[in-house]
Amino acid sequence: MADRPLPAVSHLKIPDEGDPYLEGSRCGVCGATFLGARHNCSKCGARGKMQTVQLSNKGELYSYCIVHRSFPGIDVPYVSAIVDLEGGGTVKGNLIDVEPDPAKIDFGMPVDVVYDDALGRKDADGNSYLSYFFKPRTQ
Amino acid sequence: MADAYVVGVDMIKFGRFPEKSVPQLGSEAALLALDDCGLTIHDMQALYCGNLGQASGMVGQRILQEIGQTGIPVVNVANACATGATAFREAWASVKADLYDVVLAVGVEQMGRGLLGGGGGSRGISKEGLLGSGTMPSVFAEAGMEHTRQYGTTFEQFAKVSVKNHHHSTMNAKAMYQIETPLETVMNAEMISYPNTKLMCSVNVDGSAAAVIASERKARELGLMDRAIKVRASVLTSDPWQERDLVMPDVNTCTRKAAAAAYEMAGVGPDDIDLIELHDCFATAEILHYENLGLCEDGEAGRLIDDGEVALGGRIPVNVSGGLLSKGHPLGATGIANIYEVSTHLRGAAGQRQVEGARIGLTHVIGLGSACGIHILEKAA
Numbered sequence: 001m002a003d004r005p006l007p008a009v010s011h012l013k014i015p016d017e018g019d020p021y022l023e024g025s026r027c028g029v030c031g032a033t034f035l036g037a038r039h040n041c042s043k044c045g046a047r048g049k050m051q052t053v054q055l056s057n058k059g060e061l062y063s064y065c066i067v068h069r070s071f072p073g074i075d076v077p078y079v080s081a082i083v084d085l086e087g088g089g090t091v092k093g094n095l096i097d098v099e100p101d102p103a104k105i106d107f108g109m110p111v112d113v114v115y116d117d118a119l120g121r122k123d124a125d126g127n128s129y130l131s132y133f134f135k136p137r138t139q
Numbered sequence: 140m141a142d143a144y145v146v147g148v149d150m151i152k153f154g155r156f157p158e159k160s161v162p163q164l165g166s167e168a169a170l171l172a173l174d175d176c177g178l179t180i181h182d183m184q185a186l187y188c189g190n191l192g193q194a195s196g197m198v199g200q201r202i203l204q205e206i207g208q209t210g211i212p213v214v215n216v217a218n219a220c221a222t223g224a225t226a227f228r229e230a231w232a233s234v235k236a237d238l239y240d241v242v243l244a245v246g247v248e249q250m251g252r253g254l255l256g257g258g259g260g261s262r263g264i265s266k267e268g269l270l271g272s273g274t275m276p277s278v279f280a281e282a283g284m285e286h287t288r289q290y291g292t293t294f295e296q297f298a299k300v301s302v303k304n305h306h307h308s309t310m311n312a313k314a315m316y317q318i319e320t321p322l323e324t325v326m327n328a329e330m331i332s333y334p335n336t337k338l339m340c341s342v343n344v345d346g347s348a349a350a351v352i353a354s355e356r357k358a359r360e361l362g363l364m365d366r367a368i369k370v371r372a373s374v375l376t377s378d379p380w381q382e383r384d385l386v387m388p389d390v391n392t393c394t395r396k397a398a399a400a401a402y403e404m405a406g407v408g409p410d411d412i413d414l415i416e417l418h419d420c421f422a423t424a425e426i427l428h429y430e431n432l433g434l435c436e437d438g439e440a441g442r443l444i445d446d447g448e449v450a451l452g453g454r455i456p457v458n459v460s461g462g463l464l465s466k467g468h469p470l471g472a473t474g475i476a477n478i479y480e481v482s483t484h485l486r487g488a489a490g491q492r493q494v495e496g497a498r499i500g501l502t503h504v505i506g507l508g509s510a511c512g513i514h515i516l517e518k519a520a
Contacts, residue, residue, distance in 0.1 A: 008264065035385050043380040062383065063288060065280030066333035067272045071257065080271035080332070082281055082387050092271040092386035102333060107288040121264040129264050 001126050008118045008131035011036035020115045020130060022055040024089045033088035057113040058137070059085040066100045075119075081134050083111055095134045110137040143234040144358045144367040144519060146241075147176030147351035148483075150476045152313045153344040153467035156249070161193055162201035165247035168347035168472070169202055172243070176351050176363055180207035183351070184239035189216045189226030189246040190471040202245060219506025220420065221375070222246060223348065223474025228373045228512060230352050240357035246476070247347035248469035254331075255343070256507075271386075272332065276340050276421060278388060278507070280332040283423025285387075287334075290438040292426060294334040298325040299444045300422040301339045301464050307451060308461020310492035315344045315467035325422075339422035344467030348475035350482075358519075367519040368482045371405035371499070378509035390424065393511040394431035394503065401501070402433070405515040409433035412455060412515075413497040414484055416477035418505045419462040429457070432503060451492060459484070459492045474512055477502035485518040 007014055014020045025034045028051055032043035035055075040047050064081040081095035091113070098105060111134040118129035149171035156164060165188065173179060180203070188199030194217035203213065218225040223246030230244035257267045257274035267273060286292045302322050308314035320328075320338050328336040358367050376397040381389045402408055409432060417432065419425035429440040434455055435448075443449050449457040460466045460480040463473060481500035483489045502514045 006263065008266065008269065032380065032382070063281045063285045063387070065272070065277050065284055065335075066330075067268070067274075067277055068330040068332065069254070069276070069337075070268050070272065070274065071254065074268035076268075078268060078272075080277050080281065082271075082383065084383075090383040090386055094269065094271060102294075107284075118264060118269055121269065123262075123264050131269055 005117065005128040005130040008129045012130065012132060014130060021057065022089070022091065022113065022132065024053050024055045025050040026053045026088065035089065035091065055089045056086040059083040059111055059113065061095065061105070061107060061109045061111055062090065063107070064095060064105060066102065079105065083134050093132055093134055097135050111135060112137050141355050143231050143352055143354060143370050145350050145370065145478065145482055145516070146353045146358050146361070146363040146367050147172045147178065148349070148479045149175050150313055150348035150472070150479045151346060153315045153346035153469060156345045161190060161198055161247055161249050162205050164249060164345060164347045165190070165198060165202040165245045166205035168247065168349040169206055169243060169245050172349035172351050176366070178241070178351060180209055182241055183209070183211060183243045185211050185230070185233055185242040186213045187216060187226040187230040187242065187244045188213060189222040189474065190248060191217050191219065191222050192248060198247065199245070218510045219508050220418065220470050221474060221504045221506030221510035221512045222471040223476070224502070224504045224512030224514065225375060225474070225510065227350060227475050227478060227514070228375055231370050231373050234352050234354050241351065241353040243349060243351055244475060245347065245349040246472040246474055248471040249345045250343040250469055252343055274332065276332040276335045279421035279423050280335045281387060282390060282427060283334055286427055286440070290441065292441045295322070295326065296441040296444055297334050297422045297426060298322060298336070298339060300419065300425045301325045303444070303450050304419060304458045304462040304464040305338070307459045307492060308465035310490070311461050311466060314461040314465055315342050316461070316465045335421050335423055339464070341420045341463035341468035342465065344469050346467060346469035346472045346476065348472045348479050350475055350478055364519050366486060368485055369517045369519050370514060371407070371517050372401040372513065372515035374401040374404065374513045376400070376511045388507050388509055390505045390509065391427055391431050393509050394428060394505065397511040397513045398432050401513040401515050407499060407515065412499055412501050414459060414481060414494040414500045415455065415457045415503065416460060416480050417457060417503040419458055419464050420468060422464065425457065425462070428503065432501070451494065456494050459494060474502070474504045477504065478514060478516065481516050485516060
């Protein structure tokens with residue numbers, strides 16, 4: 001078992017020192033942004049021109065839905081959110097600290113990407129995980 | 140290239156048949172389609188079989204093991220919810236290319252119940268409910284909410300799609316359900332993923348549909364032109380790159396691309412279409428496709444459903460079969476079942492739900508991942 005939490009997804013990076021962040025790749029030819037590492041660009045077809053980039057922890061809500069029915073063991077309701085990050089990259093995650101009510105959620109609302117334990121979920125080996133969440137930004 | 144025609148087409152009544160095997164279900168539709176044109180399996184020169192759940196299971200060959208092992212080539216096709224349409228298109232292409240004179244396309248699926256998607260059980264921990272939701276109701280709710288963001292489309296407007304399609308299926312004995320669902324019933328049904336309630340999600344059913352496709356020469360030789368349906372366009376697209384692709388499957392761009400190509404191939408425009416069977420896997424999706432298929436300007440889809448233009452008797456009836464929402468959605472069969480529905484109207488044989496004077500119809504499916512298949516059909520002259 002690892003002595004510290006593992007990343008919930010491979011594009012979440014946990015450096016030995018400093019804060020966790022999301023990592024992407026950007027095409028050096030057309031500028032398309034992707035999550036995680038890759039070799040080729042599926043927007044323009046360029047090969048071997050990908051640059052690793054650290055994605056922003058600031059973004060805005062693009063779209064969402066409110067999940068009321070899920071699989072056993074998953075707490076509902078919750079907000080499944082699509083967030084456009086400043087400077088490129090779109091990520092999906094739970095929007096927390098907001099009422100799961102469409103009247104309380106605004107398209108385009110600014111959010112911060114925050115990092116926390118993966119809701120207590122552990123893998124078969126008992127490892128803990130670090131995940132990311134979106135939180136409405138309070139100015 | 141000469142034209143290809145649907146000469147025989149049919150579907151079984153969609154429902155739940157756990158006691159039957161997938162090949163048995165597929166063979167039922169195959170025999171119905173053969174009967175529809177008075178041919179037998181011995182007349183078929185190839186079989187194109189669409190099935191998703193047993194994609195590695197040689198379903199086409201096992202259908203022949205049910206109805207006649209004639210030694211013809213069999214191609215098994217899997218393309219998510221575009222599987223049936225893809226099998227049909229491969230069959231059509233083989234006749235267009237003059238490889239064969241008459242071939243059979245079958246789509247078949249046996250479904251479990253419950254939520255689709257949201258799995259992705261790779262290493263580590265489940266991401267469902269941790270990094271948003273990957274279930275199909277959620278994915279299509281988010282696609283619908285994008286439309287809400289852009290044009291202010293309301294929960295009520297999305298719900299009206301379901302009211303309409305459930306109403307249509309009361310006139311279709313082959314649909315899973317024949318039940319009216321008033322607006323309050325739809326809106327007050329269990330919320331699955333806002334804005335999709337349970338009645339705004341397609342029904343997981345077992346089903347099959349099949350079509351016999353012939354060259355013009357063969358159709359004339361067999362004396363089948365009076366019932367023949369001309370395939371005026373067959374188009375398949377995949378999803379062009381979009382910036383939110385990785386987290387938000389885009390069902391719009393591949394549909395728009397396919398629609399433009401199909402209208403061009405058929406030499407018609409949206410105004411020439413008399414009825415449409417489109418991919419209403421969720422009520423939210425149908426709204427998007429009114430615009431994607433050019434039935435109205437962008438931003439007008441909410442008005443289209445409000446004004447009844449897409450209901451039977453309206454300007455351009457959509458999903459008069461009941462659609463995936465009420466007829467049911469057996470993934471691999473859906474694309475060919477759509478072709479059965481449109482063909483039945485073009486033959487003037489749709490009974491109570493007949494779109495009067497229907498001359499040209501369009502079918503559309505989307506397989507997430509993504510694939511879009513569009514066919515434009517016309518009654519043979």
